[in-house]
Amino acid sequence: TSPIDVAEYLFTRLRQIGVKSIHGLPGDYNLVALDYIPKLGLKWVGNVNELNAGYAADGYARIKGMSAIVTTFGVGELSCVNAIAGAYSEHVPIVHIVGMPSTSSQKDGMLLHHTLGNGNFNVFADMNKEINCAIAKLNDPREAAALIDDTLQKCWIQSRPVYITLPTDMIQKKIEGERLKTPIDLAFPTNDLARENYVVDVVLKYLHAAKNPIILVDACAIRHRVLEEVHDLIEKTNLPVFVTPMGKGAVNETHPSYGGVYAGSGSQADVQKRVESSDLILTIGAIKSDFNTAGFSYKTSQLNTIDFHSTHTTVRYSEYPGVSMRGVLRKVINQVDLKQLSVAAGPQVENEVAENEDKSNIITQKWIWPAVGQKLLKENDIVITETGTANFGIWETKFPAGVTAISQVLWGSIGYSVGALQGACLAARDAGMDRRTILFVGDGSFQLTVQEISTMIRLGLKPIIFVICNDGFTIERFIHGMDAEYNDIQEWKYKDVVKTFGAKEGTYRTYTIKTKEEVNTLFANPEFNSADVLQFVEIYIPKKDAPRGLVLTAEAAERRNAGA
Amino acid sequence: TSPIDVAEYLFTRLRQIGVKSIHGLPGDYNLVALDYIPKLGLKWVGNVNELNAGYAADGYARIKGMSAIVTTFGVGELSCVNAIAGAYSEHVPIVHIVGMPSTSSQKDGMLLHHTLGNGNFNVFADMNKEINCAIAKLNDPREAAALIDDTLQKCWIQSRPVYITLPTDMIQKKIEGERLKTPIDLAFPTNDLARENYVVDVVLKYLHAAKNPIILVDACAIRHRVLEEVHDLIEKTNLPVFVTPMGKGAVNETHPSYGGVYAGSGSQADVQKRVESSDLILTIGAIKSDFNTAGFSYKTSQLNTIDFHSTHTTVRYSEYPGVSMRGVLRKVINQVDLKQLSVAAGPQVENEVAENEDKSNIITQKWIWPAVGQKLLKENDIVITETGTANFGIWETKFPAGVTAISQVLWGSIGYSVGALQGACLAARDAGMDRRTILFVGDGSFQLTVQEISTMIRLGLKPIIFVICNDGFTIERFIHGMDAEYNDIQEWKYKDVVKTFGAKEGTYRTYTIKTKEEVNTLFANPEFNSADVLQFVEIYIPKKDAPRGLVLTAEAAERRNAGA
Numbered sequence A, B: 001t002s003p004i005d006v007a008e009y010l011f012t013r014l015r016q017i018g019v020k021s022i023h024g025l026p027g028d029y030n031l032v033a034l035d036y037i038p039k040l041g042l043k044w045v046g047n048v049n050e051l052n053a054g055y056a057a058d059g060y061a062r063i064k065g066m067s068a069i070v071t072t073f074g075v076g077e078l079s080c081v082n083a084i085a086g087a088y089s090e091h092v093p094i095v096h097i098v099g100m101p102s103t104s105s106q107k108d109g110m111l112l113h114h115t116l117g118n119g120n121f122n123v124f125a126d127m128n129k130e131i132n133c134a135i136a137k138l139n140d141p142r143e144a145a146a147l148i149d150d151t152l153q154k155c156w157i158q159s160r161p162v163y164i165t166l167p168t169d170m171i172q173k174k175i176e177g178e179r180l181k182t183p184i185d186l187a188f189p190t191n192d193l194a195r196e197n198y199v200v201d202v203v204l205k206y207l208h209a210a211k212n213p214i215i216l217v218d219a220c221a222i223r224h225r226v227l228e229e230v231h232d233l234i235e236k237t238n239l240p241v242f243v244t245p246m247g248k249g250a251v252n253e254t255h256p257s258y259g260g261v262y263a264g265s266g267s268q269a270d271v272q273k274r275v276e277s278s279d280l281i282l283t284i285g286a287i288k289s290d291f292n293t294a295g296f297s298y299k300t301s302q303l304n305t306i307d308f309h310s311t312h313t314t315v316r317y318s319e320y321p322g323v324s325m326r327g328v329l330r331k332v333i334n335q336v337d338l339k340q341l342s343v344a345a346g347p348q349v350e351n352e353v354a355e356n357e358d359k360s361n362i363i364t365q366k367w368i369w370p371a372v373g374q375k376l377l378k379e380n381d382i383v384i385t386e387t388g389t390a391n392f393g394i395w396e397t398k399f400p401a402g403v404t405a406i407s408q409v410l411w412g413s414i415g416y417s418v419g420a421l422q423g424a425c426l427a428a429r430d431a432g433m434d435r436r437t438i439l440f441v442g443d444g445s446f447q448l449t450v451q452e453i454s455t456m457i458r459l460g461l462k463p464i465i466f467v468i469c470n471d472g473f474t475i476e477r478f479i480h481g482m483d484a485e486y487n488d489i490q491e492w493k494y495k496d497v498v499k500t501f502g503a504k505e506g507t508y509r510t511y512t513i514k515t516k517e518e519v520n521t522l523f524a525n526p527e528f529n530s531a532d533v534l535q536f537v538e539i540y541i542p543k544k545d546a547p548r549g550l551v552l553t554a555e556a557a558e559r560r561n562a563g564a
């Protein structure tokens, strides 16, 4: 036997799964647990607040596969509940560890700090039930190891957050460590064979019969880790492939089969035509939410659709619960008969930067996003966009190969992207990958979580941050209140935050960009492109300018809000 | 009949109750509702994030009696859940209005932005159940008015937050407006007469018999609005009166009966002696939490105690549920027989600034807090202290008359004080009171919610902000990890945040204070004291220096966390 402390067990498991840095903030109920982090060769991030830490953990998990955040009871955990709900909504696996008062204090119902004053120590865990795929209370050393393993497994397999409470008197309780020699089983459960084969046959029947089938890749293909299957399907079939806004980055956009972004009437005209005239759409990991579909504007029929999901498959109107896409896709790849497959080409996408169509030097939404694809992005960059004009503008950006996109199109909590940037940038470094991490965030959103820039400085990260300066909440203006005061914000000296948060001379560069010419110069600047220090760019775009996709989506949102 | 929109009804009720400014952030589910705010002569604050908005609403309510915050579904409301839980814990009445998707979208289970993607629109309201004293869903115009009235009444009477959902399609629904002519009944319910009289008799019996009774005033005396009764009791009886840390500001500390702060072994020696040797302690609104009692270090006996609460009275071990302090105290004041009352004087408190005891010019915790009372504070100032050294240091500050103290000793969420400062400062202005609002916040805590300085700038508020620069989480160091990395923070150029957040030259002043001499000069500076612009002071105190009360409380916390 090799006795080991509960906290050591937990953090060792996290390390085994690939978590190298732990996000969060200290609090007296977790301090002793934090002592284990450096001892086990892990890195403590030490974020500036818990919401930001949650967002950062989300960004970290999207790059590194999984992440962990440690908070303190009540005040800390509730501060990040929005980030956890977001991770649940968007299928991101975060292990949230909450430092709790000791089991004896709980039993005695002590009137402790960070309680509601009513002796109820379960309220916060209860609040977490619907936004985590598992809740584990480490109250008993005898079951701690099994509970930890089971919970981390659920986190990975369901790709959703889990919530673990660690009371102060449990941290150092001894448990059996031998178990650590066997890694947690992270294999995805396989489908029932007969059912899977049945579904594969049905899928192949429709696929072989279709005249102009296409593939539409969406968020859950990324989050539920079937990109290999997606790539193999594209390579094998050469079917035209499209992505939804949430599916951006899932496929190689330089591949000849790539046809562009489909978002209903928010798509480019040729994309919309090609997708909506297809007689068979294979959607992979679809999340057909309002902002992912330009306001539910798909004009496709379920009769022409096969939906592959992590928990079920739907062929036209037939549902196959429990039949997960992984196994089905692999067999479809293996069994598809190319001779029976009819491949009708899709449109070709280019980053056509309408070279100064409007004959003005002012930076417009219409101009900047293709320019980002054409002149800024490089292979394997990580691109993060915030809810606002950026999330819709990026539809118009064709990515080089290997680019990963991060955004929160479904949950849409503003400020997310700044935290996520810290996490994603750190994850890339932890993975030993030399990837540039580039953020586009609105001025309004940036203000919510600005302090996480401080963490990036302290960790020596080297992101490129674009703050879109357009005098406030442009996305909201297009939904309601174009000139309303509530859509205005305080004007900050945005780039001064870097120095104010303690960045040392020479460890950062800042830029203010107000014209197309300046954009072109910046994007061509080798020093800038080398991304050797933290870089901060203020980019000015007019207040009432919005990307095409946003204008449509905003109109639909306003109509729906009115109850229409 | 005078038909009126649901939103107009709601905001009119808030205005009638004395809420002049509405905190919060816009989101597409609340935008149409926000249009009513200026129309009704209310002010929209427009905070920088929702957690800060919640803290600000808390600060506003503590000064103005009640407050309101508007957020958007999911992302907005969950961002401030920690502030709401704090208000519940600390008995602060906040009306939280959440803009929801339309009732028809809810019914159809639409896959909308800001949802978990599972069609469940009740999750977030359910999460709020245990941290609000009422939940009201305005789904039906026919019951909206009555539901609003009932909910606001509960908020006021129970002095705790309430949660109201306002779906987008309900905002403009017409309801009967005549009802607005009758104000909501905010009278506190009276006690059952027979029970009340019985309790009064019991209290008087013990009070007349006691040899050296004292009064101990705590948080709920403030929060449940019995300060008038407390003052009258002091005036009538001249009994020595003490306050707990959470009771600071409840009584006039220049009154001859005032004896100081009692926090068990964290008290000054003469205070501890006087209180603990008393044969009858009348506690008013007690919250005997760990941080309010220097780690449960009272050496008083329940046999010598009468506890007055908002929901019950406890005399020794006899409990009287439902007998609220207001009525009992009033009768005790009226009926106490001064001839039978034995008044033994308590200690006299002075702000004795040990004039440079340590012969050094370094600012110490021991030196600064009495100095604040002696040289800085003026009558009617509002003083806000953050969890950290400040919350414990303030025990040593004797207040001039009329000072209101704001802190979160029970909930203890760091960053709170910065938001609360915005709210308190605005509330004082809204009330037409010319009160200086002064914050003491640790450098660590300040970072969590720094952006609310931006709101203060935008609103033209004129607080005095002291950031205690001591290289990180000193309070945590004293609990565990004196030199641990997790207790360090990134060093900011704190005072530069004011300019960075857009304050115009001439509308603010900043100071860096590193010696006792500089403190003395600043505190004597008439320009500084006039508080005519926003003022920001960096005050440097050594990293490992903590107030006496904190050292004791931290030791107790570490022992309890270890399960001892």
Ligand SMILES: Cc1ncc(C[n+]2csc(CCOP(=O)(O)OP(=O)(O)O)c2C)c(N)n1
Pocket (backbone or CB within 6 Å): A386, A387, A388, A389, A390, A412, A413, A414, A415, A441, A442, A443, A444, A445, A446, A468, A470, A472, A473, A474, A475, A476, B025, B026, B027, B028, B050, B072, B075, B076, B079
């Ligand atoms: C936490 C949170 N609060 C409020 C909202 C509502 N909201 C959505 S977008 C937005 C404005 C974003 O403005 P900005 O970042 O400046 O973007 P842009 O101007 O580029 O549209 C707001 C307030 C939200 N989504 N999340």
Ligand SMILES: Cc1ncc(C[n+]2csc(CCOP(=O)(O)OP(=O)(O)O)c2C)c(N)n1
Pocket (backbone or CB within 6 Å): A025, A026, A027, A028, A050, A072, A075, A076, A079, B386, B387, B388, B389, B390, B412, B413, B414, B415, B441, B442, B443, B444, B445, B446, B468, B470, B472, B473, B474, B475, B476
């Ligand atoms: C939201 C939240 N996160 C974490 C904590 C744990 N915590 C309590 S006090 C504290 C440190 C405060 O440090 P600082 O503000 O610098 O105060 P000082 O150095 O004066 O003690 C921390 C991290 C908390 N109380 N609330």
Ligand SMILES: [Mg+2]
Pocket (backbone or CB within 6 Å): A388, A442, A443, A444, A445, A468, A469, A470, A471, A472, A473, A474
């Ligand atoms: Mg903007």
Ligand SMILES: [Mg+2]
Pocket (backbone or CB within 6 Å): B388, B442, B443, B444, B445, B468, B469, B470, B471, B472, B473, B474
């Ligand atoms: Mg500090």
